[in-house]
Amino acid sequence: xxxxxxxxxxISRFSMFCxxxxxxILAIIGLVAIFFYLSDTLWSFLQLSHSILxxxxxxxxLQSLVxxxxxxxxxxGSTDGIGKAYAKELAKRGVNIILVSxxxxxxxxxxxxxxxxxxxxxxVIAVDFSQGPKAVETVRRELGSxxxxxxxxxxxxxxxxxxxxxxxxxxxxxxxxxINVGAVTMMTxxxxxxxxxxxxxxxxxxxxxxxxxxxxLMNVYSASKVYVKSFxxxxxxxYSKYGITVQHLSPLFLNTKMNQFSNRLQESGLFVPDxxxxxKSAVNLLGRVDxxxxxxxxGIQVI
Numbered sequence: 222x223x224x225x226x227x228x229x230x231x232i233s234r235f236s237m238f239c240x241x242x243x244x245x246i247l248a249i250i251g252l253v254a255i256f257f258y259l260s261d262t263l264w265s266f267l268q269l270s271h272s273i274l275x276x277x278x279x280x281x282x283l284q285s286l287v288x289x290x291x292x293x294x295x296x297x298g299s300t301d302g303i304g305k306a307y308a309k310e311l312a313k314r315g316v317n318i319i320l321v322s323x324x325x326x327x328x329x330x331x332x333x334x335x336x337x338x339x340x341x342x343x344x345v346i347a348v349d350f351s352q353g354p355k356a357v358e359t360v361r362r363e364l365g366s367x368x369x370x371x372x373x374x375x376x377x378x379x380x381x382x383x384x385x386x387x388x389x390x391x392x393x394x395x396x397x398x399x400i401n402v403g404a405v406t407m408m409t410x411x412x413x414x415x416x417x418x419x420x421x422x423x424x425x426x427x428x429x430x431x432x433x434x435x436x437x438l439m440n441v442y443s444a445s446k447v448y449v450k451s452f453x454x455x456x457x458x459x460y461s462k463y464g465i466t467v468q469h470l471s472p473l474f475l476n477t478k479m480n481q482f483s484n485r486l487q488e489s490g491l492f493v494p495d496x497x498x499x500x501k502s503a504v505n506l507l508g509r510v511d512x513x514x515x516x517x518x519x520g521i522q523v524i
Contacts, residue, residue: 286314289508290423290466291370295319295412297350297404298376300327303427303475306500307373312339314504316371321346321360350376350404351396357407364411368419371507372412374405374449375427383438394441401445406452413456416465423466423507426453430473430514433523446471457511469512473523475499494518 286294294311298304300322308318312335320328320335320343328345335343346363348356378400380389405426416422428449429442436443450469457467476495494502494516503515514523 284508286311286316286371286423286507290421291368291419293317293319293367293369294371294373295321295364295369295408296373296375297321297408299373300324300331302496303472303500303503304373304375305331306496307375307425307504309335309339309497310500310504311371311373312341312343315341317342317344319344319346319364319367319369321348322376323347323349350400351378353399353403354407356404357411360408361411368415369412370416370421371423371425372408373425373427374408375425376404377401377427377429379431379442380439385438386440389441397441397445401442402448405449409452409456413460413465417460417463420464422464423468424453424456425468425470425507426456428453428469428471430471430523432471454512466508467511468507470503470515471512472499472503472515 292315294308294316296304296308296311296318299308299318299320304322308320308331312318318332318335318341320331322328322331325345325347328347332343332345335341344363344367346360348359350356378397380397381393409424409426413422413424416424426449429446431439431443432446432450434443450471453467453469457469461467474493476493499516503513506513506515
């Protein structure tokens with residue numbers, strides 16, 4: 222009996238040793254797995270951060286936009302906000318500017334400001350893109366034979382204020398569709414074949430952070446920006462082989478009139494830049510990245 226008890230005792234000790242051994246092995250395997258998982262996650266995060274932030278901070282030689290794309294740029298929605306600031310930044314690089322917007326008075330004031338400050342030529346075309354085909358034909362007629370090297374599809378419209386779909390006036394919805402979807406499509410079609418024939422050019426389609434997810438109470442606006450993103454990506458596949466830069470620009474919140482429904486967005490800050498700060502950053506990225514928020518602090522927010 223005593224011998225049997227000693228045998229059982231030794232077996233139990235051995236079993237406990239084996240269990241502890243296996244527990245230690247499994248713990249080591251678990252720690253190794255966690256290490257590799259965290260390393261891979263960190264590496265992916267660093268790669269993503271680098272791809273988003275590097276264009277803003279790595280030194281780059283200032284490129285000649287005139288030499289690369291041509292001497293004329295057409296900017297829609299160019300008398301306020303991003304459009305006006307972007308047009309001025311292009312003008313500072315020596316590019317002549319075709320200003321396209323609704324208000325004749327604002328157009329002439331902006332043109333005079335650009336000519337005085339930047340010493341370039343300007344042309345103004347007054348159209349309301351909510352009128353659809355009529356507006357596009359007006360631009361085509363007024364543009365004549367001016368060779369457009371850079372097209373900036375910036376014009377856009379959003380809700381007067383957030384509301385349910387059934388509360389939005391029909392005309393306001395048609396305006397959003399015609400301006401946000403129709404204008405970018407038909408202006409691109411008007412210009413792109415000439416760029417293709419020349420083997421150079423740049424098209425910048427300005428979307429919005431509203432494309433990142435569905436926005437209840439602004440659903441048609443956010444859906445129109447998803448269209449701009451998809452349209453731009455497909456266009457790049459079709460035409461980049463012809464030497465045409467097709468860039469998707471997706472800003473988040475800026476201190477502009479478009480966001481006047483929010484008092485908080487009327488104060489500039491690190492994550493809500495003014496249009497001038499944003500445009501300077503965005504123009505520096507033209508021809509360097511295909512898709513960008515245009516501003517480093519916005520890039521951080523989408524990582």
